[in-house]
Amino acid sequence: MPPTTGNPERRAAICDAVFELLGEVGYDRMTMDAVAARARASKATIYRGWPSKPELVMEAVEHRYGGAMEPPDTGSLRGDLYAQLSAVCTAACGADGAVFTGLLTAATHNGELAEVLYRCTYETKHSMYESMLKRAAERGEVPEGTSAELLHEVLHAMVTSRRMWQNGPLDEAFMARLIDGVLIPILQRG
Secondary structure (H helix, E strand, O other): OOOOOOOOHHHHHHHOOOOOOHHHHHHHHOOHHHHHHHHOOHHHHHHOOOOOOHHHHHHHHHHHHHOOOOOOOOHHHHHHHHHHHHHHHHHHHHHHHHHHHHHHHHHHOOOOHHHHHHHHHHHHHHHHHHHHHHHHHHHOOOOOOOOHHHHHHHHHHHHHHHHOHHHHHHHHHHHHHHHHHHHHHHHHOO
């Protein structure tokens, strides 16, 4: 990861500017110069800290959502899935949901952005799903070795698809259907 500015307030202002611009103009039209102007930072600060736009976006995403997360621990797989899915749906329904939808769309034709988003949103969060399933296996809720990759991919694919196609709310009914009708049956098969 590229070095970032040493000043936490400056870093926060830059990361906030990235999200504001992504929401206003999208990834393709957001420029490093526009970020500098919005954050009231010099262009040199931006280019010295982040040599590419995808790396700047990754920094903003990590600033906003952190790196690796502790998995929810409610005492049951269903409870853990509900807690995690609730957090994902809340984020997807907010202003940042539109930003991520735009980033995912842009990533389909920008390999560097796709790689950065994968590292930032998949690799750094994956251990959380592994821990969740390890605990579930210890409780006898799923077989040992149940695929965290499958859980991660299916959960996020379903939320992303529903968000992108706007084919219904990301509400309690959606979460219950996804958990009870898709996730738990798939995970219990191992």
